[in-house]
Amino acid sequence: MGGFGAEYDAGAVKHTVRFSVAFLNKAAGFYSNHHPVANDYFNNTSYGNRPDFNMLGIDSRGAAVGRGNLRNNIAYTGTLTSNMAGTSSAYNSWDLGVTLSDSQFQSVSTTGWDAPRRADGSLPTLPHLRLAATSTLIDKGVDVGLPYTGRAPDLGAFEQPGDTPPGQRHEAETAPAVCQGTIDTNWAGFSGSGFCNGDNATGAHAQFTANASTAGTATLGIRFANGAGGARAANLVVNGSTVAAVSFESTGAWSTWVTKTVTVPLTAGSNTIRVDPTTTAGLPNIDYLDVNA
Ligand code: GCU
Ligand code: CA
Numbered sequence: 001m002g003g004f005g006a007e008y009d010a011g012a013v014k015h016t017v018r019f020s021v022a023f024l025n026k027a028a029g030f031y032s033n034h035h036p037v038a039n040d041y042f043n044n045t046s047y048g049n050r051p052d053f054n055m056l057g058i059d060s061r062g063a064a065v066g067r068g069n070l071r072n073n074i075a076y077t078g079t080l081t082s083n084m085a086g087t088s089s090a091y092n093s094w095d096l097g098v099t100l101s102d103s104q105f106q107s108v109s110t111t112g113w114d115a116p117r118r119a120d121g122s123l124p125t126l127p128h129l130r131l132a133a134t135s136t137l138i139d140k141g142v143d144v145g146l147p148y149t150g151r152a153p154d155l156g157a158f159e160q161p162g163d164t165p166p167g168q169r170h171e172a173e174t175a176p177a178v179c180q181g182t183i184d185t186n187w188a189g190f191s192g193s194g195f196c197n198g199d200n201a202t203g204a205h206a207q208f209t210a211n212a213s214t215a216g217t218a219t220l221g222i223r224f225a226n227g228a229g230g231a232r233a234a235n236l237v238v239n240g241s242t243v244a245a246v247s248f249e250s251t252g253a254w255s256t257w258v259t260k261t262v263t264v265p266l267t268a269g270s271n272t273i274r275v276d277p278t279t280t281a282g283l284p285n286i287d288y289l290d291v292n293a
Pocket of ligand 2: 181197199200283
């Protein structure tokens with residue numbers, strides 16, 4: 001990343017290293033190499049290097065200083081970082097207090113990486129150093145203007161495709177979900193073991209409990225069927241506050257299920273999300289709630 005011969009140059013260009021992997025180097029995996037300006041290091045995975053990230057740069061007096069903007073990176077095993085004083089470092093594995101272990105990854109193998117790159121030039125499709133489906137590093141990053149899926153970027157070089165983590169689908173029939181009505185199975189096409197048939201009454205709600213890793217806007221997907229002729233109206237009540245009004249239109253049949261998408265604010269940690277009918281017709285039948293659908 002350097003190239004200025006350890007001399008300061010105020011006009012030096014900024015480089016970006018992103019979606020890259022370095023492993024098992026005897027020296028730095030990612031190295032600022034006396035660069036005069038802070039480069040961007042976004043979404044890289046450094047495994048078993050010594051150190052994984054060495055941010056040694058140079059200041060205007062020619063003195064050694066940490067230079068680099070680091071976001072969403074993983075440093076795992078080897079020695080993690082050096083020359084960090086002077087850098088801007090946030091939302092990296094070493095900043096977030098996350099516990100790293102092999103089980104965060106599908107594989108930590110370092111063989112097979114010499115396979116051909118994919119047609120678009122990206123790294124070969126290997127399970128190595130990709131996050132496991134249950135990884136707590138999913139959606140732990142911060143938006144740096146690069147593409148991602150889910151509520152936030154993942155840490156490391158590989159974004160999980162369609163990465164709503166398991167556990168983000170909340171079936172209406174499964175505690176801690178609450179159904180003010182009956183759990184029925186008589187209309188086909190539901191997921192899990194049933195759906196919530198709310199009583200036909202104002203306030204006869206379906207309620208879900210969802211965990212959010214960080215505070216922010218979440219996209220909810222509410223799967224429902226409404227075989228009645230008209231729409232059914234409900235408030236979305238998050239942690240006791242009404243945050244949106246939703247109209248569940250007729251789907252034409254009780255066995256025709258659709259998913260309604262709504263964005264709501266969630267707080268970090270546990271949230272209760274209540275679908276609360278505002279007329280005596282009650283709710284449509286509710287199958288599940290997806291968070292960040
Ligand atoms: C019918 C249907 C139920 C539905 C109810 C309603 O009874 O079988 O599944 O919940 O209508 O109007 O709410
Ligand atoms: Ca009903």
